Amino acid sequence: MDRLLVLVRHGQSDWNLKNLFTGWRDPDLTEQGVAEASAAGKRLKALDLSFGLAFTSELTRAQNTLKLILGELGQPDLTTIRDLALNERDYGDLSGLNKDDARAKWGEEQVKIWRRSYDVPPPGGESLKDTGARVWPYYIFNILPPVMRGEKVLVAAHGNSLRALIMALEGLTPAEILERELETGVPIVYRLNADTTVAEKKVLKG
């Protein structure tokens, strides 16, 4: 049986382009982001993939990415579950600030710790560990069961909510996840073993 799970980070958002901390704020895709999402859909279609179920967050940039992908796949009406659990990490007080301005104010090292450390939260926000504490149970109880039943599942979400998920899925250490960056609009195709571990992983870059 094919146990297939595809994860995709949303296409470029307006605030990615403007270099702003985004978190739970809700900017839409840029023109480039729309193109990236459509290209992701075309790459999945080229593999002849069709899905049984989709998941996304409560945020516009991920929902619209999913919509564009499903349009390319000819599955615009696919059952889709939206949940806050898949939202981007909450950036707290950094939300809306420019990332270069933040580096000038607090220093390169401190900003790197807030952005990529495992368990140091930005002021008023979530660490990757905090994000994992909502993403992992959601994955185990909601996403994994249909995958294991053989429904092909597509998840359109965010850089850090997906990093938290990938950490658990690939069994990465806090040091390993620190180095892992996800590109916008690049689907990652996983096939799982019967014991839920990863059998195969393919990154669909253009």
Ligand SMILES: O=C(O)[C@@H](CO)OP(=O)(O)O
């Ligand atoms: O601003 C954000 O919400 C995220 C994703 O764009 O940024 P970072 O790369 O710092 O995790």
